[in-house]
Amino acid sequence: MGKINIEDLYWEDWDELSKNKDEIDRIFHYLKDFEAREIDELAHILTLYNNPSGTYTVEFANIIADLYRYSKIKFIKALGIVKDESINLVYVFRNLKVFTDEDEELKEILGIEELSQGDKEVAKDFFQMYKNICAS
Numbered sequence: 001m002g003k004i005n006i007e008d009l010y011w012e013d014w015d016e017l018s019k020n021k022d023e024i025d026r027i028f029h030y031l032k033d034f035e036a037r038e039i040d041e042l043a044h045i046l047t048l049y050n051n052p053s054g055t056y057t058v059e060f061a062n063i064i065a066d067l068y069r070y071s072k073i074k075f076i077k078a079l080g081i082v083k084d085e086s087i088n089l090v091y092v093f094r095n096l097k098v099f100t101d102e103d104e105e106l107k108e109i110l111g112i113e114e115l116s117q118g119d120k121e122v123a124k125d126f127f128q129m130y131k132n133i134c135a136s
Contacts, residue, residue: 006044014055043081050088061092080122
């Protein structure tokens with residue numbers, strides 16, 4: 001499959017693109033190949049939920065939740081690049097019920113040696129934002 005510039009997808013005319021189902025399928029398949037994606041590409045995936053066209057939000061939300069489930073390390077590192085997306089992603093996680101026990105999830109993440117202290121701060125901020133949103 002040819003390389004797709006994920007950063008450019010944010011500005012894509014999704015209404016126009018949706019007329020070509022094969023291309024949409026190819027893009028979603030590409031985005032879901034988390035193993036082949038670099039951290040900066042994954043960061044761009046996190047921004048797609050809030051794309052200006054406002055389309056495919058359910059699909060992008062599911063891809064983002066799947067990324068978290070696939071690799072908490074990759075998710076947190078990608079989130080560190082696009083921290084401003086945290087508020088949007090908190091709602092994704094709440095609506096999709098990604099966490100069964102957010103305290104345990106955070107504890108697990110904070111224990112991951114591959115994450116830097118900065119990454120762990122990103123995780124703490126994300127989970128605190130999640131708690132604040134869910135408490136309201």
